[in-house]
Amino acid sequence: MNKAITQGLVLMPPPFSAGLNLWSRADGRPGDGSYAAQPNAAYVPSDQDFGGCLELQKTTAIQKLRCFQQIPIQPGLYLRVTVKVKAISGALPTVRIGAWAGSGSGSNVTSADQQGPDVALTNYGTVVTISAIVGSGNRPGVDMVWGTAPAYGHFGLDLTGPTGGVVRVEDITIEDITSVFHADMFDWVDVRDYGAIGDGVTDDRAAFDAADTAAAGKTVVVSPGTYFIGSHLTFENPVRFEGTISMPGAQRLACTRNFNLDTYAAAFGSELLGFKKALQALFYFTDHVTLDLNGRRVEMTEPINVAALSGLTSFAIRRTLENGQLLASPGPAWNTQSVTAVATYAAANPQTLTGISNIAAIPVGARVSGTGVGREVYVRAKDIASNSLTLSQGLWAAAGTRTFTFQRYAYMLDFSGFTELSRFELRGIEFACGGVASAINLGVTGSVITIADCTFNKPKDRGITSIGEGCQDLHIDRCQFFSNEQGLPVQNRSTIVFNSNANDIKIRDNRVSRFAHFGVVAGSGGIFVGNHFFGGDDEAVGLRRAGVVLTLTNNKTFFTGNYIDNHFIELSNEHDAEPQYANEFSFGALTITGNIFISSHAQPGFGWIVVTPRGPGHFLYGLSVTGNVFHARAGNIDRAEVVDTSYATLAFNAFRNVTFESNTFTGVVQRASSPLLVEHTQNTAADTWAVDSSNLLPFGGRARNVTAIVAEGAITTAVGAVQSVMPYAQVEQGAGGQLANLKWPLAVKGRVQVTLRVDNPA
Template sequence: MNKAITEGLVLMPPAFAAGLNVWSSGDGTPGSATYDGAPNAAIATADQDFGDCLELQKNAEPQKVRYMGQTPIQPGCYLRVTARVKAISGNLPNVRIAAFALNGAGNHVNGLVEIGPETTLTAYGEVVEVSAIIGSGNRGGVDMVWGTGVQNAHVGLDLTGNNGGVVRIDDLIVEDVTSVFLRDYLDWVDVRDYGAIGDGVTDDAAAFNAADAAANGRSVLVPAGTFHLGADVTFTNKVRFEGTVTMPTANRLTLVKNYELNSYVDAFGDELEAFKRAVAVLFNFSDHDSLDLNGRQVDITEPIDVQAAVGNKTTFSNRRVIRNGIISASASSNWDTDQVTSQATYAVSSNTTLTNVTNVANIQVGSLVEGLGVGREVYVRSKNVGAGTITLSQPLFDAVGTQTYTFKRFKYLLDFSGWDDLDRFVLADLDLRCAGQCSGVLIPPQGIIFTIRDCFFTGPKDRGISSHGNGCQGMQVDRCQFLSNEQAANVQDRVSIAMNCNANDVKIRDNRVVRFKHFAIIAGTGNIVSANHFFQGDATSQGLRDAGMVLTRTNVKSTLTANYIDNCWVEWTNEHDSAPEHSSESSFGALTLVGNIFFISNAAPWTRCFVIKPVGPGHFIHGLNVTGNTFKSSDGAIERVESVDTTFADLDYGRFRNVQWENNTYTGVTAFTGSPVMVQFDQSTNASTWNCDFSTYLPFGGRARNVDGFVAEGQIQNASNQRVTAMPYVQVEQGTNRNQINLVWPEACRGRVHVTGRVDNFI
């Protein structure tokens, strides 16, 4: 491309023969002395080499020749200035191209190189050609690199060395040689053409932004080198990095047309730095809602503090996504768990606060809390060092008074704990390779609809997903694989937990979870848990089993549907209740288990599938639907599928309400249970009171509180073998454990009946 042709720029100065009044012996600026009438200058005519030309005697150091007109200098345009010179007599001088740089206001731009290479004349009458290239970019072959601050120049030449010599100078030639540097100018622009230096020190931010502005739909090239950017840079055009950039943490490089990890790796030369920089842009630019990792593996040796990577925000509520790649932990001591012990005081009146906490400054937010009366998955949500207090994610059930607590801060691949509030954030199609080094994701302390889908949590050391506050409100965990790092460990020796949540309305769907201590500790209500397969067995004969899913609220308002619950059980407890004894609140209720598969293999016979564990007295069941489930045990039968863990307290069986436990199937289970349940009873001797024992059949070994009905199979006969047509009446809650029903006849009789009993009252 040639600007003189395409844009009509006037580059060439006039011939000397047109008049010496436009040729200055100074810098060429208005008012400077000209050669018109000068005693040492004249027009030589009909020179055999040059035709009409300037004949000049050197009497100054340097002897300047400058065109007083202004030659335009544009970013990306490279000009070659050429002069032909020959010595006539006297001392032989040196010759060089020179120019005087001006900004848009016509003022001199200081600090620039304004001379070209110097050539020495060695013989009289020998024609010597000198040239130099002027341009904005620091490119090979450019003699005067002027950046973008220069708009015009007074071009010419200098004679240097001893005075007294006479030379003749042919007319100056100024030509656009941009095409020499820009091999495919129509496809891209080079940041060097707009003043970028690439020395790793000079701030090239303005040059980058100028190059992008000039690209106008073309690509921008960042050539080899290290370019320091001291301010935010936004490329609205595609950009290709052959070199790399550095910039302060507070500044952002925004790539609008190629916003994905590969481009940031090319830009910063390091995968972790590139990931952090791209994440910072994700939260500061509205043109993209997702960061694509391009399937790359990002190896890290320390947790990624997501909020620190963003830096300028602690709250965010628009949908953002990180997807499609691998984040892998490499061996490092940075993953080691930080552990602090501290004495603190707990009171029910402020049931999520520890007071008088010693050593509080060293306790980290997001730490797991352990101590007497502390339920599972209680974390430090926040702390106040000045007040010596800690806010907990859940209340403690039996910790009133002062004791020593242990605080364990696990390390996570992705740590969101620095956010105050983060809504609608999504992790999708990621392989989070913890490799036994660290945990997976610590979600923010506050926010809604944090979503994790189609991800692998591979080998978490302690936790897959942790919630230390209410950032799990409405959380969705869908179609993920949780692969324990404790595959070979026996159940009782495992410590890792796939996930926990504290807030309400969580959806956990279609996940596969392999051999953790627990799959999920769910502390909120309004949850939907469906189509998950979680299995926790081991290779031990008649081995121990543990809870797969733990619900820690009494009135849980949740459904577990179509799950494959393998070698573990569902546990329902109230361990996150600071006043665990029942008073006026709702007790255990609002839970539905429908269409699940419970499978037990090679386990101890006391293993169960569903366990209720009250941690305070007076509780009962008020609203439980266990329907259409399959219970199966292989390699040894289990005694029954349900039980009450009475470690802390038992249930009040006399207050059971609205329990539906029916249409389930049992294989390899000694006691089939149901409510309502129809049981056949045979009375072989004549008696007026028939005792019908329901102890084996009612869920949780509960009381026989009601009879839905009964029917006689065949005739009921008296001692005379006559048919008894009178109806009996029933007596419920009979026997020592109140789990029997009496049928009382008007006379002694015998026969077979089918009685349908219930463990509850409806209201």
Template sequence: MNKAITDGVVFMPPPFANGLDVWSSGDGTPGSPTYQGAGPGIFVVADQNFDGCLEVIKIDNIQKVRHMGETPIFPGCYLRVTARVKVVGGPLPSVRIAGWAGRSGGNHVTGVTETGPATQLTAFGEVVEISAIVGTGARQGVDMVWPSALYGHFGIDIIGPNSSIVRVDDIVIEDVTSVFLRDIMAFVDVRDYGALGDGSTDDSAAFEAADAAANGRTVNVPAGTYYLGSNVTLENRVSFEGTVVMPDDKVFVMQRNYDYNSYLLAFGDEELAFRKAFQALFAPSDHESLDLCGRRIAIFGQIDMQAAVGTTATFAQRRVIRNGQILAASTGDWDDTVVTSQATYSTFSSRTLSNVANIAAIERGMLVTGSGVGREVYVVSRNLAQNSVTLSQPLYDAAGTQNFTFRRFKYLLDFSGFDALSLFHFEDIEFQCQGYASAIMLPRDGVANQVRDCFFTRPKDRAITSIGSACQGLQIDDCQFLSDESNKTAQQRKSIVLNANNNDLKIRGNRVVHFKHFAVLAGSGNLIVGNHYFHGDGVIQGVRNGGVVLTLPNCQTVFTGNYIDNNFIEWTNEHDPTPALGAQFSFGGLTVTGNTFIVSNPASNFSWIVIKPYGPGHFVHGFAVTGNVFRTLNGNIDKVEKIDTTFADLNYARMRNIEFRGNAYTGINRETFNPASVVHSQNTLAKNWIIGTNDVLPFRGRPRFIESVVPEGRLLNGANNTNFDYFYTNGDYDPSNKTFRVVFSEQVTGTIRCMVRTDNPT
């Protein structure tokens, strides 16, 4: 680079022969005294060494010679100022190149070096050449570093005893940038544009100036600590020998090498690099994904992801973090925060706790437990002025005032500070929780977020937690969830993979091992497809837990193609503030098809499908169980489905649209069908045949509707003649004994096959 050649910039001052009115004995600024017609200097027309020169008698402490013209200083440009001098009389002085650094408005740049090295003159008449290099970068060999100067007044200083007589040849100023930077021509060095790398001077402008000059070359950040006090965006590639420090709220964007490795080189600390790279992901940039480059990032405490971003609390553009590991360091701060506080609950404001004592200690994202509180209820927000908190779900039986426990788990990545975050994806990440931390807490609101092809290894309490509605449309695909509680019995386990408060989840192709629950889902419209979740232990006839817990009665959910191993589908209404059936929907909208259900060493009362109403009056309306395989190992069970009557039973008289068809049963004492084919043989003459179902109907239900009655062979009357007369049926004839009746025109014997339903199919 040579500005004189490429841009026609004039650096050279005029020769002394053109007049001394532009040569000052002061600092060279406008109004300073000149050597023209007065003062201690004259022009010498002829000299044996110089064609023409300035002769100066030293009369000041520092005798200055300065060109009054403004020699421009460009970022990344280096100038060499050269003068040839000789002493012709008086004492022998020292001489040096010197200048005055200026910026816009004629202001002086203070705090910079404005003199080159001094040279002692040792003999009269000896011509000595002195020089100094001036530039914006603190490079080795630069004598005068002027990072913020726009121009300079250059010349020489004569120092030492007065009365020296010195002759000065025409001063030469030349652009030596190409020579000075010849070893790094493929790079642009931030020091050449004023960066100091001292850890305190703001080098932001220098970084951006270097980037502007790079024009496709790499911006080099040499050894040092560079403080960036402003947002900085670099359009060219960057290489780091030094490191960067900057305030938490300032953003550093590298457009051409936006990946975790680059941020690690820039900031030198794994966790800080991740925070700053994530922050840049939300800045205006050319990138929608952060590649962790297969690196393992050790973190020492929960990362508040919204605080890392700064002022952004809502975001709805696709963003991705992919390809790496996030590790909970063993020495980190992972202890739960636990607060016990008295509060009041009313079903009239079903998602609010009021009169909360010690409200300042309650945090967003705390799990709420207490009498009458269902599973996975979290604090969504708090109102300090009103002493109230908003809950993620209503409470089923907590009306009045009581003590509640609030527990805040620590997560590797906590997004709960976001009010809304949509279209955010994790891909190919291993969350190495190590039994110290939970993994992800979702934001308060959002839609269409996704976790795909990820490993969750040993989460302490939770893998993925939703405190609000950011689970709307959440997709969990092809992930592995490996518990920290494999050495515990199923009854002892407490960890949960996932909870959701909203609708339309897609949970597909995951493998889940040894948690208390795979999912607690409070919404509807969910697809649970192709998962294998195993929650067994080695205990003979031990307790088994619900694998997927549905807490919305009208769940509109499909289970298909899953391998459900030593756990069951649990269907409740524990998030209903008035759990007794009123105007709300009852249990319905569940389809279970094409799954494999396995249990080993079971207790006989184990079932794979359990409905648990938390209040009376409920029934089932719309439930299909078709094409599944139910199999026990090392023991039999009574039924594949049952009602947990801890709080209430179902209203069997209102059952509608229930299908149990095409299932395969192994090790089941009473197989379940609806409609059920019931064969009855009457060996004694009777007009009224009272027939039981042997509990083959779902939930040991009653035979309410008889779809068909077909004789198998002849029906014989008392005269041993065939009876061809009519007959009719009474479904639900004796509800207490679960029987129905077939009534003939006369007493007969024989065998009939009846198609019986426990529900009203219309």
């Protein structure tokens, strides 16, 4: 016997020699008739084959023989009931093991199999062994599956077939054979031992719960089969799936001791379904914060709406998805939805469109385009009742009623159904978009989303999208982004790595290759450190586009240690519904220091720092460009910094706190600096010396200040008389205001070092 299961249990029924009053003619229940003093039953003390045995004549359609003794049975126990029988005379019957299964309350458990296999007796005097295995689990070799409801059984045999025949029956034996089904009783328990059926229809949740409770630290084994689980299921012990389970979509499986994709893929027989169910469970765990994909690849045929999958709309507890590849498989589910609609826009409500012609067809999360719409404006919400759309940003020149286009991209992981999602992390994930899908769409609001050590291969449209403020304090660290448009000239590209609409983003140590833009940033407080963004240099005298676009004028952003390769940094107020300057912060609060700027084969008018005002009156207020390397290869460029006057120019007479110094230039014709040191030689005595900045102040700006005048040698009159005099300065002189006049008290000549500034530093 296996003492781990049966210690203290009495399994053997009494021998026939103990009295036929111990054996029932029916089911063995109290009150049933016994075989004592029955004319068709007698004890034979000496049989040549059996020794003592029962001789029994079949007088009814089913001649039952049951032990009155209750033989205990419990989950995980497997018993073999064996009896030897031989025909003596008369009609030859059929024999089987029979039983009556009793519950703890004493009622019959009708769901239990209470009859063993039939064995026909074919001749007289031949000993035939009849046996059946009884156990709780639906296991191979188990003849009578009892599940977990029975607490005991009355065991014996049945004679069926023609009546009148006489048989002799040896003492019935019952033995524990649990060890046959449990290779190692101390390592695991099987769900079938606790009543699991595994037919894909019967709800086996109760059996799974019972097995998990009984495991007590052992591994729960889900044997081959398909098990339907109708409600939430949690394993508190390790689990190993040899069979699979099915669950309704909203029901969750929680494997608390081996929470990883290997387990869930085995559980559901599919990496994709396993990934979905594991991701669903991740949002409900209290003892796990990380889902490990075990380095596996999950082939995705459609976007995953993570909010709908989880059943949540708000989540702000740290969770991490890591270590695997998500592969987009081509199919119609990835198609971009495109809708054209007429709508009305007013600058007084800068993030609202009204009077939409077909609002029901416009999906939330669609990108808005049209005349007067800046880059990366998305539909954040819609209100069909008021026929209005809420936008992520304002529109700079779209007042009135006009036609807009709305494009909804398909993302592999779409979190935009969350009204708030915070503290979610993606680490070590490869998004193999393959030109089929975009990668990530963030929640509408939220903060501290971290995307680290990930690879984005060929996103179809976007790498990471924010349709609202779900990008507050966004971290993108050590990621690689490879465009789906590698072979296209930059002017024909449309893909963008990321956008943001909120503050305090941290973008660090990323590698970006050949997108239209690296980032379109509408918030402030950003940090860009150690990134390499490459725009491509295949076309001779080719166009270049912005790597990073900053659309908030007072952006408080910091660039340092970046390698900006055939891209530029653009300052643009294209998300301002009233883009003309009107007593507000203008372009500035920007620090660019210690970066490497490279261009190859670029047009002469290319610049690495570009200001694009969308309305008049704007100026620079707080710009520091220091310690950078500007290197133009395979063709010189005019200057490193440029004002794009396509829509408006800057108010150069209003620059404040602009520092542009200690930079290194190669292949740059006009090497801007402020403060700018100009050496002026006056060969002819005059009382007014015109000191020319020679267009070397940043952005070709005006000489707004003279901060120092140092004479090199003597200042003399026309006849050589040394004069100890000082001039005063008149700034912003000449047609473009690029001159500073030094006014002397008399006509003098000589050489001076003059320090000019493009700004008023006060």
